Amino acid sequence: MRWESLFDDLESQLQGEIAAQLREEITQSIRAEQATETLAERLEKLAGQMLRLQLGSKLEVSGRLGPLGDGYLCIDSEAADWVINLQALRRLSITAPRAGTRRCRVNRSKIKLPTLLRGIMRDRNRVQICALNGDELAEGTMGQVGKDFLVMLVHPRDEFARDSAVSEQAVIPLDAIGWVVIPKGI
Template sequence: MRWAALFDDMELQFSAALQAASEEETASLYRSEQGRLALTARLAGQGDSDVTVRVAGGQDFVGGISHVGSDWLVMRSGARSVLIPLAAVQVVQGLSRAVGAAPTRVHARLGLASALRTLSRDRQSVSVYAGSADARYDGVLDRIGRDFLELALVPTGEERRSSNVLGVLTMPFAAVSAVVTLV
């Protein structure tokens, strides 16, 4: 009888040790997987849920994330669309636990310049924020280089015509905190 109790106790201890080792291995694997997770995957998994993105300079943009590129995201907020370089993101609040699918190779190659070239091609009126709400420039994107943009300053609501251009600004991508368009 004493031997049976001893073997039962040893079996319970062995089973508990196996369970603890299995749980530790699972936790370690989970931490390892989380370590490979990119911000773009977290952002891509949000769907239409509203989040708040604070960018360099302190502006907050609230809306649903509609697109995520390799180094940028687009939010929809009412009648506005906001293109934000990931380098300008300071804080994202309101993310769910969801994770998006890994981007395709083509999608991963679409950088900030590609997104800005689309706006430039469409001659869309934009507001470019450069670090603060006071540093807002309205106009039309004229030229998109490898690491800079040129913005023709045009009065709000006016189309880009030579006679309407008040000046042209050249801005490195690193200075851009957001590009806002009306949808």
């Protein structure tokens, strides 16, 4: 009997079994990781990429994925900046990255939605607030952002939010907001 070739053959079989077992463990680990991944975790991997989003009933928005927060994401499109409640997101399409496009992974920001809205309010930008289904809730200038609501000062588009121009103060629960649109160049 040729002990050397027998042991070589048995060791080769053992190595093959060990490699197959390792591949199976890796496959199971990947499946488990994918099965427990959340939308927010998936979005973290897409930071900086061009996306097409379907919001509310059928509104489509295309833009670059910006910061992510607890329950919201930010999109930079050509015409506007968007703060979008993840509950308003109906579909997300990842556009094919161009050659040389840098992919970056970011962690979610600890900045809560009310704090972000206060930062936007401080700039006195005109904004449009839409509900989760896409209905417009109000358009104008934010006057106050509380813990769980905001006050919109509704006024004509060509006027500032002065007392004489404000026709209504709309109080909107933050949970009702699907997205906030901040137009560029106005």
